[in-house]
Amino acid sequence: xKRPSLWAVLLLVGLLLYAxxxxxxxPAQDPAxxxxxxxxxxxxxxxxxxxxxxxxxxxxxxxxxFDDVPQxxxxxxxxxxxxxxxxxPWLSIAPxxxxxxxxxxxxxxxxxxxxxxxxxxxVERDGRYHSIVLIRISPRPPLQAVLLRxxxxxxxxxxxGFGCQRWLTRTL
Amino acid sequence: MSALTxxxxxxxxxxxxxxxxxxxxxxxxxxxxxxxxxxxxxxxxRLSALWLPSSIGPWLTEQLLFLIPVVGTLLGYKSIVGxxxxxxxxxxxxxxxxxRDVILGKFxxxxxxxxxxxxxxxxxVGVQFAASSELFSITVYATAAVKTALVGVTFVAxxxxxxxxxxxxxxxxxxxxxxxxxxxxxxxxxxxLVKSFLEPASNDSVGISELPEWFYLLxxxxxxxxxxxxxxxxxxxxxxxxxxxFSVVILVVWLVVxxxxxxxxxxxxxxx
Numbered sequence: 186x187k188r189p190s191l192w193a194v195l196l197l198v199g200l201l202l203y204a205x206x207x208x209x210x211x212p213a214q215d216p217a218x219x220x221x222x223x224x225x226x227x228x229x230x231x232x233x234x235x236x237x238x239x240x241x242x243x244x245x246x247x248x249x250x251f252d253d254v255p256q257x258x259x260x261x262x263x264x265x266x267x268x269x270x271x272x273x274p275w276l277s278i279a280p281x282x283x284x285x286x287x288x289x290x291x292x293x294x295x296x297x298x299x300x301x302x303x304x305x306x307x308v309e310r311d312g313r314y315h316s317i318v319l320i321r322i323s324p325r326p327p328l329q330a331v332l333l334r335x336x337x338x339x340x341x342x343x344x345x346g347f348g349c350q351r352w353l354t355r356t357l
Numbered sequence: 358m359s360a361l362t363x364x365x366x367x368x369x370x371x372x373x374x375x376x377x378x379x380x381x382x383x384x385x386x387x388x389x390x391x392x393x394x395x396x397x398x399x400x401x402x403r404l405s406a407l408w409l410p411s412s413i414g415p416w417l418t419e420q421l422l423f424l425i426p427v428v429g430t431l432l433g434y435k436s437i438v439g440x441x442x443x444x445x446x447x448x449x450x451x452x453x454x455x456x457r458d459v460i461l462g463k464f465x466x467x468x469x470x471x472x473x474x475x476x477x478x479x480x481x482v483g484v485q486f487a488a489s490s491e492l493f494s495i496t497v498y499a500t501a502a503v504k505t506a507l508v509g510v511t512f513v514a515x516x517x518x519x520x521x522x523x524x525x526x527x528x529x530x531x532x533x534x535x536x537x538x539x540x541x542x543x544x545x546x547x548x549x550l551v552k553s554f555l556e557p558a559s560n561d562s563v564g565i566s567e568l569p570e571w572f573y574l575l576x577x578x579x580x581x582x583x584x585x586x587x588x589x590x591x592x593x594x595x596x597x598x599x600x601x602x603f604s605v606v607i608l609v610v611w612l613v614v615x616x617x618x619x620x621x622x623x624x625x626x627x628x629x
Contacts, residue, residue, distance in 0.1 A: 203481075203485075206485060207484065207485060207488050210489065211397070211489075219403070261400075282406070286491075287491060288406075288408060288409065288410050288491050288492050289407065289408075289409055290409065290410075291409075292409070295407050295409060298406060298407055299407060302404070302406065302407070320404075322403040322404060323402075323403060323404075323405060323406060324403060325397055325398065325402050325403055326397055328398070331393060331397045331398060334393075335389065335390065335393045338389050338482075338485060339386055339389065339390075342382055342385045342386055342389070342481060343382065343386075345382075345481070346378050346379075346381065346382035347378075349378055350375055350378040353372050353373065353378070354373065357369060357372055357373050
């Protein structure tokens with residue numbers, strides 16, 4: 186019985202890997218809110234705040250959530266909470282996000298969407314105003330899943346390449 | 358016709374010598390890594406709902422253009438000097454080919470390798486991109502592929518010009534390395550130094566520039582930046598050489614002038 190050529194096997198492996206990635210999808214992530222608290226409180230209320238909350242009126246869980254938000258100017262020091270896990274009234278205050286699912290097509294639309302994904306809220310506590318920024322984000326997929334998919338595509342490209350080269354060497 | 362015969366042979370040689378497959382694989386792998394990084398790994402991916410599909414193509418081209426000078430130079434640097442050293446150039450010229458045919462044929466053949474590799478790599482990755490993201494736009498993606506291929510062809514031309522004027526592979530290799538360093542690192546570094554003398558640093562952050570317009574022309578004259586918008590965001594100048602169409606002029610200059618000079622040198626040189 187004639188054995189299949191190596192180039193044919195490589196091309197088949199490449200095609201299979203390519204198709205697996207093409208058909209499969211990365212696990213969908215629930216929308217979340219990225220938050221950061223200004224480390225400097227003010228005596229006067231902020232003019233550009235979207236909402237003002239009194240700390241005493243918050244439920245214990247909402248107070249705890251507020252207290253746990255990192256206080257920093259560094260944009261990398263934030264906390265990410267899935268929308269569903271936000272305690273009230275933070276859940277109601279959280280930015281609604283854009284209803285549109287298709288990507289924006291103009292800069293003006295980007296600006297419009299930007300206003301829908303960000304909220305600046307100030308919390309009044311002991312006569313001081315603490316501002317907190319809530320940004321609605323789409324969390325990135327797990328790195329493991331991304332690397333697995335990327336590895337499969339690179340494998341497909343490699344198998345295609347070596348298969349094609351063997352075929353070209355035989356044919357030309 | 359004679360140049361086309363040489364071009365065809367060059368292309369077939371590249372297919373046999375793994376150059377074509379190697380370059381295509383390298384470009385496709387780098388492209389897919391860049392795409393995955395931008396779509397799923399980079400911190401900015403969490404705000405992908407704010408991305409314009411038109412921003413992905415230029416970003417990919419910009420990143421890929423770090424690699425293209427290397428690939429273009431490697432494809433072209435040994436094309437003529439290698440044959441000159443081995444003696445096969447003399448043999449080639451005993452056939453009814455003129456020296457102009459040799460340079461033109463070598464350039465066309467290697468340029469075809471670059472163009473086909475870029476298009477194939479973009480196609481393989483593009484199918485995955487289209488299937489997995491709504492940010493895919495065929496027009497933007499195809500434009501990015503064409504721009505990358507054109508810049509690649511320019512670097513092939515520069516490398517072949519180098520290969521034509523030098524007499525040893527070792528010199529050509531160092532020349533090619535020098536070219537890569539010049540276009541990938543040195544050009545921008547020297548311009549940054551020039552910029553520090555021309556402009557106070559404080560103005561740069563607000564996008565208002567006091568730099569003379571010729572500075573942007575110099576920056577753009579690097580084939581890597583030919584298609585890039587090198588002016589600051591609030592730039593309101595009207596110099597014709599900073600218009601988008603001028604990128605074609607820059608690339609044509611880089612295609613014609615080095616090859617032209619190399620041809621004139623080659624026409625007069627002794628092959629012995």
